[in-house]
Amino acid sequence: MKKLFFIFLFFVLLMISSLIFVNAHSLYLFDISLDFDKELKSNVIEEAQKFLNAKKKPLGFDLDKGLIIVHFEPEQRNYVEINPLGYEVYGMRNENLKHKTVTKKLTKEQGIDIAKKFFNKFPDKIKSELKYDPDVSEVDSTYFYKWFRYVNGILVVGEELMVNVDAFNGNIIAWRLSIFDYPKGSIDAVPAISSSIAKKVAELSFNAPLVDSFVPYLIINIKEPVWVIKLQGEFYPYFVGVSTKDGGISFTGTLPGEVPKGYNVGNEIQIVETELIKQIYASKWEK
Numbered sequence: 001m002k003k004l005f006f007i008f009l010f011f012v013l014l015m016i017s018s019l020i021f022v023n024a025h026s027l028y029l030f031d032i033s034l035d036f037d038k039e040l041k042s043n044v045i046e047e048a049q050k051f052l053n054a055k056k057k058p059l060g061f062d063l064d065k066g067l068i069i070v071h072f073e074p075e076q077r078n079y080v081e082i083n084p085l086g087y088e089v090y091g092m093r094n095e096n097l098k099h100k101t102v103t104k105k106l107t108k109e110q111g112i113d114i115a116k117k118f119f120n121k122f123p124d125k126i127k128s129e130l131k132y133d134p135d136v137s138e139v140d141s142t143y144f145y146k147w148f149r150y151v152n153g154i155l156v157v158g159e160e161l162m163v164n165v166d167a168f169n170g171n172i173i174a175w176r177l178s179i180f181d182y183p184k185g186s187i188d189a190v191p192a193i194s195s196s197i198a199k200k201v202a203e204l205s206f207n208a209p210l211v212d213s214f215v216p217y218l219i220i221n222i223k224e225p226v227w228v229i230k231l232q233g234e235f236y237p238y239f240v241g242v243s244t245k246d247g248g249i250s251f252t253g254t255l256p257g258e259v260p261k262g263y264n265v266g267n268e269i270q271i272v273e274t275e276l277i278k279q280i281y282a283s284k285w286e287k
């Protein structure tokens with residue numbers, strides 16, 4: 001117990017130095033200008049026009065988690081998302097593809113056949129890291145199908161593929177592939193601290209009790225594995241992400257991306273202490 005107490009104190013000190021954290025996954029900017037780089041602007045527009053097979057000029061641009069959204073109609077009715085690294089199409093939405101008349105409605109199972117055919121067009125390198133989520137939502141007579149990215153069985157939060165299928169005519173009216181921030185080989189998904197230590201770090205850091213019914217789980221946030229803890233605030237509960245590498249705080253408040261229902265990976269994964277953690281243990285016992 002004495003050993004754990006010293007470890008908790010050390011992690012709390014690390015946490016204090018990293019309370020403010022800017023998460024690139026949450027970045028969305030409206031009405032951005034591309035005039036600072038004429039070549040970038042020209043290439044982005046050209047690629048979007050090529051995708052639409054049209055020469056119409058865009059109305060404006062947004063930035064969504066690294067992707068440039070090229071708008072061709074107001075109110076986000078018709079746009080193309082371009083990855084500026086390589087000028088590839090990573091998504092689109094076209095409300096003009098929605099059904100005009102109500103016919104026989106497709107089942108969710110029929111819709112997934114359409115979505116899976118589209119999914120299979122992606123390179124094997126991308127498909128191999130995406131896992132289908134069976135929880136399908138229906139909004140405005142369209143089905144939303146999703147594939148989430150996993151590395152070594154752990155969810156990479158905020159990195160997924162979405163395919164939106166019209167429930168009546170079967171058209172894909174929207175899709176979006178997130179940018180994979182880091183290749184699989186550069187992500188160390190092995191935790192160095194347990195969920196028990198992470199819970200204590202969160203409790204002591206924010207002086208708030210744990211939500212008893214919540215079971216901590218592991219996610220990868222950008223490139224590091226993080227324990228997700230839930231605390232009970234004065235008015236409402238909130239999430240805390242504790243780095244599994246050094247006990248620092250990765251995020252607080254809301255989750256940095258969608259987590260599939262029933263996801264509970266983490267506590268069955270073996271802990272492998274890093275040299276930093278071993279040094280912490282050794283220094284405390286020497287004292």
